[in-house]
Structure formats: structure tokens, C-alpha cells
Amino acid sequence: MSHLRAVPAAPGSPGRHGSPASVRVEAPGKVNLYLSCGAPGPDGYHPLVTVFQAVRLIERVTARRQSADAVGRITISLEEPDPRVPLDGSNLAVRAARLLAEHTGVTEGVDLLVRKRVPVAGGMAGGSADAAGALLACNTLWGTGLDSEELMCLAARLGADVPFPLAGFTALGHGRGDSLSPLMSRGRFTWVFALAKWGLSTPAVFARFDELVADGRLPGGPRGAEPAPAPEALTAALRTGDVAGVAAGLHNDLQAAALSLRPELESVIATAERAGALRAIVSGSGPTVAALVTDAGAAVVARALEGLPGVVGTVRADAPVAGARVVR
Ligand SMILES: C[C@@](CO)(OP(=O)(O)O)[C@H](O)COP(=O)(O)OP(=O)(O)OC[C@H]1O[C@@H](n2ccc(N)nc2=O)[C@H](O)[C@@H]1O
Numbered sequence: 001m002s003h004l005r006a007v008p009a010a011p012g013s014p015g016r017h018g019s020p021a022s023v024r025v026e027a028p029g030k031v032n033l034y035l036s037c038g039a040p041g042p043d044g045y046h047p048l049v050t051v052f053q054a055v056r057l058i059e060r061v062t063a064r065r066q067s068a069d070a071v072g073r074i075t076i077s078l079e080e081p082d083p084r085v086p087l088d089g090s091n092l093a094v095r096a097a098r099l100l101a102e103h104t105g106v107t108e109g110v111d112l113l114v115r116k117r118v119p120v121a122g123g124m125a126g127g128s129a130d131a132a133g134a135l136l137a138c139n140t141l142w143g144t145g146l147d148s149e150e151l152m153c154l155a156a157r158l159g160a161d162v163p164f165p166l167a168g169f170t171a172l173g174h175g176r177g178d179s180l181s182p183l184m185s186r187g188r189f190t191w192v193f194a195l196a197k198w199g200l201s202t203p204a205v206f207a208r209f210d211e212l213v214a215d216g217r218l219p220g221g222p223r224g225a226e227p228a229p230a231p232e233a234l235t236a237a238l239r240t241g242d243v244a245g246v247a248a249g250l251h252n253d254l255q256a257a258a259l260s261l262r263p264e265l266e267s268v269i270a271t272a273e274r275a276g277a278l279r280a281i282v283s284g285s286g287p288t289v290a291a292l293v294t295d296a297g298a299a300v301v302a303r304a305l306e307g308l309p310g311v312v313g314t315v316r317a318d319a320p321v322a323g324a325r326v327v328r
């Protein structure tokens with residue numbers, strides 16, 4: 001994946017040894033424009049074909065050098081505390097920093113500060129964006145000098161969704177969804193996301209997908225081992241910036257599973273489309289519903305969705321945007 005370049009470091013103010021005292025990284029959330037899912041392998045993971053698009057819901061990860069007498073722990077805090085996000089070693093950003101330290105032999109710690117903008121447990125890879133951000137921020141802070149390919153490999157070890165926020169823009173994912181190649185995309189897309197009151201667990205959605213396939217309850221009947229390739233009509237529509245063509249090509253094999261766990265999402269999708277969305281689908285494993293809209297129609301769609309049972313609010317974002325990058 002050498003074509004996916006990490007952005008060079010923009011150093012913060014110098015700390016001891018002349019290296020930066022802190023490094024700030026921004027990393028995007030995602031929506032899956034297309035997701036097809038095959039039968040799980042012996043490791044329990046499902047082979048996927050997915051088209052990722054990075055959206056302007058941006059996580060900000062700041063990595064701060066600790067004082068010289070600190071014991072070298074990796075700590076995390078959130079700008080706005082959220083009980084759904086763990087602040088211990090299970091946080092994906094902490095796991096990312098720890099993995100990088102182990103991989104490179106770094107013994108110093110780091111204080112991570114995260115500002116979250118991607119809905120938590122929403123199928124939009126917010127935790128993965130934090131992990132990608134922490135990898136890039138710590139690689140810069142510690143001067144460990146891993147190149148983008150090495151960061152991608154570490155990212156894939158943290159989760160199937162972690163490489164994509166490093167890459168950003170629009171990309172085709174294979175394997176677990178972590179093997180990426182860039183896709184050309186022209187123009188700008190506008191999304192309205194309906195945020196759900198309760199998150200959905202990704203493993204639970206994949207498990208329900210397997211049950212639906214086993215019961216023959218998925219449209220089209222049981223699937224083979226291999227996920228269906230992304231249709232040429234979708235990739236062509238992306239290449240030409242044909243928003244209506246992209247809307248027609250939106251597809252998510254996990255949607256039936258998410259709807260079976262959260263039946264109320266059906267009316268969220270229907271309401272968005274009745275209010276003028278070009279199409280609406282479940283994002284990834286859900287429960288966020290992603291409505292592709294025109295700029296002129298965005299406010300009407302958002303208003304129609306707000307106040308629906310189970311919807312706690314909406315957020316508008318454009319796409320695609322760049323992957324993780326160091327900012328001042
Ligand atoms: C479904 C997707 C679509 O982009 O995103 P989300 O909706 O969660 O954001 C991803 O595949 C989620 O990626 P991520 O959340 O990183 O998954 P991981 O931590 O690697 O795996 C969590 C669990 O999901 C299931 N899993 C994940 C990926 C995959 N290709 N097959 C799977 O079966 C497995 O049960 C695994 O134990």
C-alpha cells in the first residue's frame with residue numbers, strides 16, 4: 001500500500017531534546033458506500049469488499065510529551081467526557097500508542113487528548129480514527145520514523161477499520177476491509193447522518209448477518225464464501241462525480257442485520273428518502289443512518305429525521321476528505 005502516503009510531520013513547540021512537546025493529528029470518520037460480506041473464515045472474520053468514503057467528521061488526537069520524571073505510562077483523556085468511551089488500556093488510541101511503543105522499543109509514555117466528533121459505536125469508525133490519529137501523532141512525537149506502509153500494517157493489527165482513516169478520501173477495502181487501494185472520486189458529496197440513541201456492537205451485527213444467511217432470510221438467498229465485487233456502475237459514478245449514480249449504487253450487506261436488531265431504523269431510512277434524500281442506508285454495522293442529499297435538500301432531510309423515535313440528532317458532513325494528518 002505504498003501509494004497511501006502519511007503526511008509529513010509539522011512539529012509543535014520543541015520539548016526536551018529539541019523534539020516537539022506535543023503533536024496534534026486530525027483523522028476522519030467514514031461511511032461505507034458499498035459493503036458486501038462473504039462467509040466467515042476460521043478466525044471468525046468475514047471477507048469484505050467495501051468502498052470507504054472519509055467524511056468531514058474529524059477526530060482530533062493530541063499527543064503530549066510527559067515530564068522527564070514521569071513513569072512512562074500511556075494516558076488518555078477526552079475534551080468532552082463520554083461514558084461510552086473507555087479511558088483505560090482498552091481505548092483504541094491507547095492500544096495504538098502501546099502497539100507503536102512495543103514495535104519500536106520506545107519506553108517513554110505519552111498523554112493523549114481526544115476531541116471526538118464521530119458518533120460513538122455508530123458504524124462510522126470513530127475509535128478507529130482515534131487509533132489512526134494516535135499512531136501518526138506518537139510516531140511524530142517519539143520520532144520513531146515509521147513510514148506510511150509500516151503504520152498501515154500496525155493499523156491493521158488494531159482493527160479492520162483502522163487503516164482507512166490513515167488513508168482517507170475514497171478507497172476500496174478487501175480482505176477484512178483493511179487491505180486498501182485508492183479509488184478515484186470527483187466532486188463533493190453531502191451527507192446527513194441520523195444519530196441513534198444506542199450504539200450497535202459490530203460483532204453482534206456480523207453474528208446476526210450469519211444467522212440471516214443460515215436461515216435463508218437475506219434477499220438473494222444464502223451467499224457463497226466470497227463477497228460480491230463492487231459494481232462498476234458505482235466506481236464509474238465516483239470517477240465522474242455522478243451523485244445520482246453513486247446514490248443508486250449504495251449498498252450494505254450488513255443493513256438487514258442492523259435492521260433486524262433495530263427495526264426502528266427502517267423508518268429512519270424511509271423518512272430520509274421521503275424527505276428528499278437521494279438514498280439513505282445504514283452506515284457500516286450501524287446504527288447511524290447515512291442519507292446522501294443535495295445541498296439544497298439537506299436541511300429538510302435533517303428536520304424530518306430529528307425527533308424520530310430512537311434518533312437523538314443529526315449531523316451534516318461533506319465528503320470525501322483527507323486521511324490522518326499532522327496539524328499545527
Ligand atoms: C463493519 C465495519 C465496516 O467498515 O465497520 P463499523 O461499522 O464497525 O465501523 C468494519 O468491518 C468493522 O471494523 P472494526 O470495527 O475495526 O472491526 P474489528 O475491531 O477488526 O473487529 C470487531 C469484530 O467484528 C467482526 N468482523 C470485523 C471485520 C470483518 N471483516 N469481519 C468480522 O467478522 C468480528 O466479529 C470482529 O471480532
Ligand SMILES: Nc1ncnc2c1ncn2[C@@H]1O[C@H](COP(=O)(O)OP(=O)(O)O)[C@@H](O)[C@H]1O
Pocket residue numbers: 084085086090091092093119120121122123124125126127128130131199200202285286
Ligand atoms: N477511542 C474510542 N472512541 C470510541 N469508542 C471506543 C474508543 N476506544 C474504544 N472504544 C469502544 O469501541 C466501541 C466502538 O466504537 P466506535 O469506533 O465509536 O464505533 P464503530 O466500531 O461502530 O465504528 C465503543 O462502544 C467503545 O466501547
